[in-house]
Amino acid sequence: MSLKLAIVSTGRIADGQLAPALKHQEDAVLWSVLSRNRQRATEFAKRHGARSPNPAYDDLDALLADPKLDGVIIASPDRLHAEHALAAVRAGKHVLCEKPMVTEMDEGRELVDAARAAGVRLGVAYHMRHHAGHRRLHGLVQAGKLGTLRHARVQWTWQAPDDGNWRAHSDVGRWWALAGVGTHLLDQLRWIMGPTCGEVVRLESVIAHSVFNGPHDETAVLALQFETGATAELCASVLFDAPKRLEVYGSRGYGICEDTFGPHGEGDIWTDRGKLPFTPTNPFAGEIADFAAAIREERDPEVNGEEGLRNVELLLRAVGAAA
Ligand SMILES: NC(=O)c1ccc[n+]([C@@H]2O[C@H](COP(=O)([O-])OP(=O)(O)OC[C@H]3O[C@@H](n4cnc5c(N)ncnc54)[C@H](OP(=O)(O)O)[C@@H]3O)[C@@H](O)[C@H]2O)c1
Structure with missing residues (x-):
């Protein structure tokens, strides 16, 4: 029987990617949806063919009280994830939480512990791990084809037209470029x-926010070092458009991904040996399939709550907050 999943919030990612990706699932369906506005929930449920006889809610507790509901995908603004995800795991529902998982370490720890206590699966929606080309390159790297890893460089930017987005502000946002793409x-x-390189043992950051002059990072430049001594550079920004890049360098070769970051699973990848072919697949469908499989197989999703929390810790350190 298909897993019955709800989506919390009806915004851009829920409407444009998550609900459509649920249609590609073999063993999971969109069952119900929560919005602050009941009419919006009703329209969303209809648009995406939610299967519950009562699919539209404007009250989270009522949505979670549905005994047929198996799990919840949290797609609300970042500062609301902890409250929404905690309510879901305490109601005994599995949770796939949008990134970043939480905005404070203590709430993240509480969430991880609560999920374990409730015996439910907690995953974090890093869909770029389900890019078919990234998975091929990842396989080559882990098989040692690039030799010992020495350095990596990642860049993902876009140009925000203004600071109207909630990520630019502190009420429901915590970071801007770092939350949008840096995570x-x-x-x-x-x-x-x-x-192969171990944990991040050193992180230095330059955070710029002098264009919109708000509280959050507009451009974030991070330098990182791993346990082996390997290094990495990260650039995330809302101030300019640029090619999206992932570069990884080892003692015996390298891999370069260009414009692979994004929703569609496309872009180009090559290594020092030539172009790396891959067949694009929908990365959001991949992340939801992994979540559904994790529930069925009683294992952690590919990115579990602990991993989501380590990412948050680095985000907090990047902006100089106590982690
Ligand atoms: N994996 C990815 O690549 C990816 C991409 C984009 C976003 N995301 C993540 O998904 C989450 C949502 O992002 P989004 O881009 O979809 O944002 P969005 O378009 O602004 O949607 C957020 C939704 O949350 C609900 N909401 C509840 N309380 C709110 C409040 N106080 N202010 C604003 N909205 C509120 C709203 O739905 P209702 O009005 O129906 O309640 C709103 O439409 C974020 O955590 C983000 O990081 C992930």
């Missing part, structure tokens, strides 16, 4: 380098 870049670095 994905940190996850990619940890995913590719972590298995």
Whole structure:
């Protein structure tokens, strides 16, 4: 029987990527949805074919009280993740939480502990791990084809037209460029380098916010060092458009990804040996399939709550907050 999943919030990622990706699942369906506005929930449920006889809610506790509901995908603004995800795991529902998982370490620890106590799965939605080309390159790196990893460089930027987005402000946002895309870049670095290079042991950052003069990072430039001594550079910005890049350098070769970051699973990848072919697949469908498989197989999702929390710790350190 298909897993019945709800989506919390009806915004851009829920409407444009998550609900459509649920249609590609073999063993999971969109069951219900929560919005602050009941009418918006009703329209969302209809648009995406939610299967519950009562699919539209404007009250989280009521949505979670549905005994048929198996799990929840949290797609609310960052500062609301902890409250929404905690309520879900305490109601005995599995949770796939959008990135970044939380905005404070103590709430993240509470969430991880609560999920464990409730015996439910907690995953974090880093869909770029499910890019088919990234997975090929990741496989080559972990198999040692690039030799010993020495350095990586990641860049993802866009030009925000103004500071109207909630990420630019503190009520429901905590970081701007770092939350929009930088957290994905940190996850990619940890995913590719972590298995052979160990933990991040050093992080230096330059945070600029002098264009809109708000409280959050507009451009974030991070320098990182791993346990083996390997290094990495990260640039995330809301101030300019630029090619999206992932570069990884080892003692015997390198891999370069250009314009692979984004929702579609596309872009180009090559190594020192030539172009790396891959067939684009929907990375959001991949992350949800992994979450559904994790529930069925009683294992952690590919990015579990602990990993989500380590990412948050680095985000906090990057902006000089206590982690
Ligand atoms: N994996 C990715 O690549 C990716 C990409 C984009 C976003 N995300 C993540 O998904 C989450 C949502 O981002 P988004 O871009 O979809 O944002 P968005 O378009 O602004 O949508 C957020 C939704 O949250 C609900 N909401 C509840 N309380 C709110 C409040 N106080 N202020 C604003 N909205 C509120 C709203 O839905 P209702 O009005 O229906 O309640 C709103 O539409 C974020 O955590 C973000 O980091 C992930």
